[in-house]
Amino acid sequence: MYYLDILFGHSNIQTDHLNILLGDSDIHLVHFDIRTGRKEIQSYLLHIKFIIKMFRLDNKTAVITGGGSGIGKAISILFAQQGATIHIIELSEENALQTVAEISAAGGKAYAHSCNVANQQQVVAVISALEKVDILINNAGIANIGKADTTSEADFDKVMAVNVKGTYNCIFATIPKLRENGGVIINMASIGSNVGIADRFVYSTSKGAIKAMTMSVARDYIKENIRCNSISPARVHTPFVDGFLKNNYEGKEAEMFEKLSQSQPIGRMAEPIEIATLALYLCSSEASFITGCDYPIDGGFTTLNN
Numbered sequence: 001m002y003y004l005d006i007l008f009g010h011s012n013i014q015t016d017h018l019n020i021l022l023g024d025s026d027i028h029l030v031h032f033d034i035r036t037g038r039k040e041i042q043s044y045l046l047h048i049k050f051i052i053k054m055f056r057l058d059n060k061t062a063v064i065t066g067g068g069s070g071i072g073k074a075i076s077i078l079f080a081q082q083g084a085t086i087h088i089i090e091l092s093e094e095n096a097l098q099t100v101a102e103i104s105a106a107g108g109k110a111y112a113h114s115c116n117v118a119n120q121q122q123v124v125a126v127i128s129a130l131e132k133v134d135i136l137i138n139n140a141g142i143a144n145i146g147k148a149d150t151t152s153e154a155d156f157d158k159v160m161a162v163n164v165k166g167t168y169n170c171i172f173a174t175i176p177k178l179r180e181n182g183g184v185i186i187n188m189a190s191i192g193s194n195v196g197i198a199d200r201f202v203y204s205t206s207k208g209a210i211k212a213m214t215m216s217v218a219r220d221y222i223k224e225n226i227r228c229n230s231i232s233p234a235r236v237h238t239p240f241v242d243g244f245l246k247n248n249y250e251g252k253e254a255e256m257f258e259k260l261s262q263s264q265p266i267g268r269m270a271e272p273i274e275i276a277t278l279a280l281y282l283c284s285s286e287a288s289f290i291t292g293c294d295y296p297i298d299g300g301f302t303t304l305n306n
């Protein structure tokens with residue numbers, strides 16, 4: 001048993017004295033008024049105990065695609081902090097190993113799997129070898145610039161293969177594991193799933209498919225206790241955005257970064273952790289009534305840009 005003492009002053013009471021006794025599983029806070037010598041357990045303290053235990057993923061196993069960078073990395077690190085064992089499926093083994101190293105250094109448990117989500121054989125080989133899966137985060141994705149008449153067939157096929165077929169491949173491979181104990185799937189969609197974005201023909205097409213796939217999967221497995229939701233971020237400051245600016249606006253990166261930031265009414269891009277936090281909520285048991293939904297997280301992009 002640990003013993004923690006907190007002292008704080010009030011203007012009308014000389015000093016309140018709070019003792020927090022932390023047992024293995026229980027927390028008791030005793031309020032001790034030094035003027036009267038009265039001791040009492042404060043009822044709001046039970047509320048604190050409840051909050052501390054919320055959003056935990058202890059004993060959960062999470063498969064996270066694209067966990068070597070950006071949003072997937074933030075989700076991997078946060079979920080590991082919350083007690084989950086992480087399996088990262090990544091094209092870039094080096095980046096996946098870097099995330100694993102960061103999680104391990106913080107005392108978490110994570111494994112890297114070198115795998116292309118667009119290749120069903122590879123995906124099935126990795127996922128079928130796992131002992132169990134409780135959470136699947138379909139996050140790996142690639143971007144492309146162009147309108148319908150300027151998008152090549154090769155680019156169309158590549159984006160659809162990673163963003164759409166890759167998500168299907170991971171769901172296909174994971175359902176047999178998820179149905180054992182129930183579970184959660186999160187698919188990374190985009191504002192492009194919900195509104196028309198200029199010059200993102202195939203990217204938006206792929207993300208629209210993700211939103212529809214989410215509802216289809218949510219419907220088909222609801223009786224097997226598998227929930228499925230999607231997240232639709234606006235611009236998030238990740239290597240995905242930096243790479244996009246470098247490849248398409250060389251020399252004007254700073255100017256374009258500012259322009260993209262201001263396209264969110266809130267005046268900035270999101271940070272990866274902000275997306276990860278929403279993913280954590282949706283994967284936690286606190287979100288047990290939520291399925292078949294898409295969650296915009298966009299600084300007002302979808303509804304306030306008028």
Ligand SMILES: NC(=O)c1ccc[n+]([C@@H]2O[C@H](COP(=O)([O-])OP(=O)(O)OC[C@H]3O[C@@H](n4cnc5c(N)ncnc54)[C@H](O)[C@@H]3O)[C@@H](O)[C@H]2O)c1
Pocket residue numbers: 065066067068069070071072089090091092095115116117118139140141142162166188189190191232233234235236237238239240241
């Ligand atoms: N960053 C944004 O502004 C933004 C906005 C909306 C939606 N999204 C979506 O969020 C997701 C993550 O974006 P990010 O910004 O973190 O990207 P990122 O480029 O920083 O990271 C994506 C990761 O996915 C991996 N990956 C790519 N193709 C793969 C494949 N075929 N197999 C396995 N791994 C693969 C990459 O190696 C990379 O590590 C994507 O689906 C993206 O479309 C991003």
